[in-house]
Amino acid sequence: PPAVFPLSCAVQSYSWGKVGLESEVAKLLASSDPLVQIQPDRPYAELWMGAHPRGDAVIRDNRIPQKTLGQWIADNPACLGAKVKDAFQGHLPFLFKVLSVNTALSIQAHPNKELAAKLHAQFPEHYPDANHKPEMAIALTPFEGLCGFRPVEEIVSFLQAVPELRALIGEVAAEQLERSGSDDPRGVSAALRVCFTRLMKSEKKFFVDQLNMLVKRISQEAAEGKDTSGSNGDLLLRLHSQYPGDIGCFTIYFLNLVRLEPGEAMFLGANEPHAYLHGDCVECMACSDNTVRAGLTPKFIDVLTLCEMLNYTPAPSSSKIFPAAQSQLDPSVYLYDPPVPDFAIMRIEVPPSIKLYLVSAVDSASILLVIQGTATGTSTAAASEMTLRRGSVLFISANESISLHLSSPDGMLLFRACCLL
Numbered sequence: 001p002p003a004v005f006p007l008s009c010a011v012q013s014y015s016w017g018k019v020g021l022e023s024e025v026a027k028l029l030a031s032s033d034p035l036v037q038i039q040p041d042r043p044y045a046e047l048w049m050g051a052h053p054r055g056d057a058v059i060r061d062n063r064i065p066q067k068t069l070g071q072w073i074a075d076n077p078a079c080l081g082a083k084v085k086d087a088f089q090g091h092l093p094f095l096f097k098v099l100s101v102n103t104a105l106s107i108q109a110h111p112n113k114e115l116a117a118k119l120h121a122q123f124p125e126h127y128p129d130a131n132h133k134p135e136m137a138i139a140l141t142p143f144e145g146l147c148g149f150r151p152v153e154e155i156v157s158f159l160q161a162v163p164e165l166r167a168l169i170g171e172v173a174a175e176q177l178e179r180s181g182s183d184d185p186r187g188v189s190a191a192l193r194v195c196f197t198r199l200m201k202s203e204k205k206f207f208v209d210q211l212n213m214l215v216k217r218i219s220q221e222a223a224e225g226k227d228t229s230g231s232n233g234d235l236l237l238r239l240h241s242q243y244p245g246d247i248g249c250f251t252i253y254f255l256n257l258v259r260l261e262p263g264e265a266m267f268l269g270a271n272e273p274h275a276y277l278h279g280d281c282v283e284c285m286a287c288s289d290n291t292v293r294a295g296l297t298p299k300f301i302d303v304l305t306l307c308e309m310l311n312y313t314p315a316p317s318s319s320k321i322f323p324a325a326q327s328q329l330d331p332s333v334y335l336y337d338p339p340v341p342d343f344a345i346m347r348i349e350v351p352p353s354i355k356l357y358l359v360s361a362v363d364s365a366s367i368l369l370v371i372q373g374t375a376t377g378t379s380t381a382a383a384s385e386m387t388l389r390r391g392s393v394l395f396i397s398a399n400e401s402i403s404l405h406l407s408s409p410d411g412m413l414l415f416r417a418c419c420l421l
Contacts, residue, residue, distance in 0.1 A: 001064065004394060009047050011047055012047075017044055022100075023043070025098050027391075031389060046097050046100075051091070052287060059395075061383060081399065094342055094417055098369070105297075107293065110133035110135070110290055111133070131288035132340075136265055137260070137281040138282050144258070144276075144278045146251065149312060150256050152177065168206070192314065215240050235252050266321060267322040271310055271311040324347060334348075343418070345417050345418075359396070362420070364421070368402075368415075369393050374387075375407060379400060
């Protein structure tokens with residue numbers, strides 16, 4: 001049976017997604033399948049490439065009796081590769097996605113395995129499985145997100161420039177952070193934990209009043225042409241317009257604003273606070289739906305759990321950019337290999353000078369996404385030749401390769417998710 005085949009992938013229309021053809025997800029769909037009707041007022045937030053039960057990819061090969069990738073893997077677990085199959089109990093260990101973000105996602109963190117098991121046992125309706133959920137995002141367009149705690153001196157400078165923030169945290173906690181020295185990282189983390197928890201647990205009426213005062217003041221200063229960067233004014237007004245009266249608006253004073261250029265990545269390990277703000281990216285994650293939320297969202301929020309679990313280690317935003325390593329064997333491949341076993345991502349840039357390119361075999365099932373370029377793909381494991389164009393998605397069983405016969409004049413850009421044990 002064919003072990004390499006094209007997939008038709010599930011789209012999620014979350015309200016924060018970019019709308020119609022503004023969305024990279026919608027553009028990829030439209031170019032991969034000319035019959036798809038893109039609805040101009042619908043958000044196209046996420047494309048799910050994998051075997052997740054809430055968005056299992058459909059197999060586009062009528063010689064294969066199974067309808068979905070999940071069914072096919074269940075019937076052919078050897079396709080995962082021997083090591084992956086054993087390590088992950090016969091399941092594809094990752095979910096690959098494209099995200100198109102128009103308005104901010106919730107302030108969130110993902111639990112480690114130990115906490116995930118505990119949360120799932122106690123609150124299965126909010127925490128649907130017992131797995132951890134590390135994630136990596138690689139920008140396709142300029143991409144912004146909040147990620148990890150800022151260096152303490154930045155937070156202290158906001159505490160001094162933004163009286164409304166200081167009022168919410170209280171004088172005692174603010175002074176404790178101001179006095180904490182860099183020679184005592186545990187003292188710094190403890191002070192940071194107290195400050196952030198005070199903020200997140202402040203009384204609703206009190207923080208809404210403070211937020212309204214702050215927004216009014218910043219709006220006036222901006223209208224008078226004053227520089228509001230000392231209060232992070234632009235981002236505050238933007239988030240407040242998206243989520244008025246939400247406590248999440250204040251987290252911009254604690255979390256780094258990270259800006260990624262196309263091809264740059266950020267890795268979000270367990271307990272790292274984050275929120276994507278704007279832009280398009282490919283994302284890969286361990287197979288889990290466990291998210292602990294606490295702001296910028298209408299969904300269930302669990303402030304106590306979030307404040308307890310977070311990693312309170314301050315670090316500059318530049319440290320959040322995860323480097324890609326160019327492959328020694330194939331200069332077209334850049335590998336993003338995070339410090340977790342569940343997944344890795346390859347960015348493959350085939351230059352215009354190459355007309356025949358081999359997508360090499362790896363000892364893991366993988367999913368290949370075409371972002372730019374066109375080619376005809378052939379494989380001994382495929383039933384027939386496959387047309388690859390922008391938006392095409394292929395499943396490649398372990399230890400299978402594909403020859404790409406390029407037909408576009410300006411090379412190709414591909415992303416490939418796999419599991420490198």
